[in-house]
Amino acid sequence: MIRAFGVADVRAAEAQVMAEVEPGTLMRRAADALAVVVLARAREQAARSVAVLVGPGDNGGDALYAAAHLAEHLSVVVVQVGTAVHEGGLRAVTDAGVPRLRVARTRRALTQPVRQALEDADVVVDGLLGIGGRPGLTGAMAGLADSIPASALVIAVDLPSGADPEGIAALGRTVRADETVTFGMAKPVHVLPATRSAVGRLTTVDIGVPEPEHAAVEQLTRADVAHLWPVPGPSDDKYSRGVLGVVAGSSRYPGAAVLAVTAAIEAGAGMVRYIGPDAAAQQVLVASPESVPGQGQVQAWVIGPGVPTDETTLDVRRQVEACRQALASDLPCVVDAGALDLVDGPREAPTLLTPHAGELARLLSRLEPGRVYHRSQIAAAPVEHTRRVAELTGATVLLKGATTLVVSPDTDRPLRCQSDAPAWLATAGAGDVLAGLVGTLVAAGLDPLDAGALAALIHGRAARRANPGGPVRALRVAQAIAETVASDLTPG
Ligand SMILES: NC(=O)C1=CN([C@@H]2O[C@H](COP(=O)(O)OP(=O)(O)OC[C@H]3O[C@@H](n4cnc5c(N)ncnc54)[C@H](O)[C@@H]3O)[C@@H](O)[C@H]2O)[C@@H](O)CC1
Numbered sequence: 001m002i003r004a005f006g007v008a009d010v011r012a013a014e015a016q017v018m019a020e021v022e023p024g025t026l027m028r029r030a031a032d033a034l035a036v037v038v039l040a041r042a043r044e045q046a047a048r049s050v051a052v053l054v055g056p057g058d059n060g061g062d063a064l065y066a067a068a069h070l071a072e073h074l075s076v077v078v079v080q081v082g083t084a085v086h087e088g089g090l091r092a093v094t095d096a097g098v099p100r101l102r103v104a105r106t107r108r109a110l111t112q113p114v115r116q117a118l119e120d121a122d123v124v125v126d127g128l129l130g131i132g133g134r135p136g137l138t139g140a141m142a143g144l145a146d147s148i149p150a151s152a153l154v155i156a157v158d159l160p161s162g163a164d165p166e167g168i169a170a171l172g173r174t175v176r177a178d179e180t181v182t183f184g185m186a187k188p189v190h191v192l193p194a195t196r197s198a199v200g201r202l203t204t205v206d207i208g209v210p211e212p213e214h215a216a217v218e219q220l221t222r223a224d225v226a227h228l229w230p231v232p233g234p235s236d237d238k239y240s241r242g243v244l245g246v247v248a249g250s251s252r253y254p255g256a257a258v259l260a261v262t263a264a265i266e267a268g269a270g271m272v273r274y275i276g277p278d279a280a281a282q283q284v285l286v287a288s289p290e291s292v293p294g295q296g297q298v299q300a301w302v303i304g305p306g307v308p309t310d311e312t313t314l315d316v317r318r319q320v321e322a323c324r325q326a327l328a329s330d331l332p333c334v335v336d337a338g339a340l341d342l343v344d345g346p347r348e349a350p351t352l353l354t355p356h357a358g359e360l361a362r363l364l365s366r367l368e369p370g371r372v373y374h375r376s377q378i379a380a381a382p383v384e385h386t387r388r389v390a391e392l393t394g395a396t397v398l399l400k401g402a403t404t405l406v407v408s409p410d411t412d413r414p415l416r417c418q419s420d421a422p423a424w425l426a427t428a429g430a431g432d433v434l435a436g437l438v439g440t441l442v443a444a445g446l447d448p449l450d451a452g453a454l455a456a457l458i459h460g461r462a463a464r465r466a467n468p469g470g471p472v473r474a475l476r477v478a479q480a481i482a483e484t485v486a487s488d489l490t491p492g
């Protein structure tokens with residue numbers, strides 16, 4: 001599991017170590033490790049010249065010390081914003097004879113020598129702002145970020161300057177890094193959807209600061225599958241493993257039923273009962289003869305894929321009624337697609353809502369009368385809006401997207417955040433597959449936060465497995481779930 005820690009916790013952990021070591025030790029460790037990474041990348045790319053951008057805080061201090069090291073091997077120029085930068089770092093670059101250009105803090109337009117230095121750089125090291133940075137660059141920092149040539153390899157110190165260290169605020173003017181070298185541990189900026197795209201490859205270097213107890217964000221990895229996946233024992237039978245009821249599909253969208261049920265069976269449900277119109281039920285049976293049509297005892301529900309709740313045909317009215325009954329029951333529920341329109345207040349049993357950004361906007365607009373939310377607002381500030389829905393509904397909320405967020409209504413629990421899927425998975429039916437997959441995990445007794453994150457991980461990994469490096473259809477993703485789980489349960 002990758003754990004990311006909020007700024008206050010990182011600072012507290014660093015302060016504890018700093019009290020026990022010589023002053024400046026942590027910064028020197030950070031700068032040494034940064035220089036090693038930059039030098040390695042420069043060698044890989046046969047790069048010769050490095051421009052090091054230096055801001056007013058300790059992030060700039062790291063960059064200055066690293067610049068002094070790098071100057072032993074490469075052609076280095078420091079571009080310093082403002083007059084006050086880290087004193088020790090400044091001495092180090094001066095002693096090393098590194099040329100230094102200065103830009104006035106508020107001046108966005110760059111002087112010719114600075115523009116030239118950036119143009120000549122094969123590698124740009126971004127030490128403008130770190131965890132003390134306020135989101136959004138202005139003045140000279142914005143000018144510098146805009147003038148980094150597309151051809152340069154950009155390595156950010158700790159985080160891409162301008163991005164919100166907590167990963168909440170939407171990206172404004174920011175440095176976009178190819179790689180970020182962070183110290184000690186990941187921070188939310190590195191994993192959360194609002195900021196992740198500016199981070200590039202994440203390299204975490206050890207500077208001897210232990211992880212705090214409470215993570216702000218957790219990301220499951222393959223190694224977590226064996227701990228979390230519900231593996232049956234010899235005394236289990238199909239009922240004890242979890243029977244899942246699926247209310248999905250309609251005459252208009254029978255495919256959603258096929259995909260959700262197939263995914264649930266592939267994920268290892270003890271049994272799947274399918275509730276839907278006859279025509280869809282026939283197709284479900286052809287695709288998954290293991291499924292059982294009609295009502296009966298279940299341990300959990302998946303409701304909503306392919307159920308157009310705004311239609312008034314008899315089929316749909318029956319489906320909506322089945323969804324309502326599931327919501328009124330005391331059983332765990334995964335609420336997807338059309339059934340999201342039926343959610344209002346909290347329910348007692350574990351509940352997982354699985355909207356995409358548009359559905360979340362619609363849900364929030366309905367839950368907060370008088371306000372209208374748009375998909376773009378959700379995409380710009382996903383954590384904030386997903387938290388709001390969790391708070392209003394008392395449910396765990398899984399927001400689907402290139403990065404999937406899972407937020408518990410219990411604010412003490414870390415956010416979960418997964419980015420395992422290839423972009424090819426942005427395809428019709430992928431959400432139906434996820435709904436069935438997560439339903440099986442909930443029916444097996446996993447709590448919605450674990451189930452949501454684990455399903456997102458396996459969903460993404462199954463998509464890669466289904467057709468590595470190329471387009472992938474949802475049915476193939478569903479059909480790759482069983483082998484993906486098997487391979488992830490195998491050590492190594
Ligand atoms: N705290 C520690 O123990 C360690 C910190 N290290 C480095 O120190 C960094 C944190 O240093 P700081 O706390 O000095 O913070 P920063 O280096 O992020 O800089 C904060 C300064 O930038 C200014 N500033 C903030 N947002 C701005 C904006 N949008 N535009 C212009 N100016 C802005 C602030 O007024 C403040 O003066 C870490 O990210 C890391 O790189 C490392 O040296 C390892 C040890």
Ligand SMILES: [K+]
Pocket residue numbers: 059126127128129130156157158159160161
């Ligand atoms: K930075």
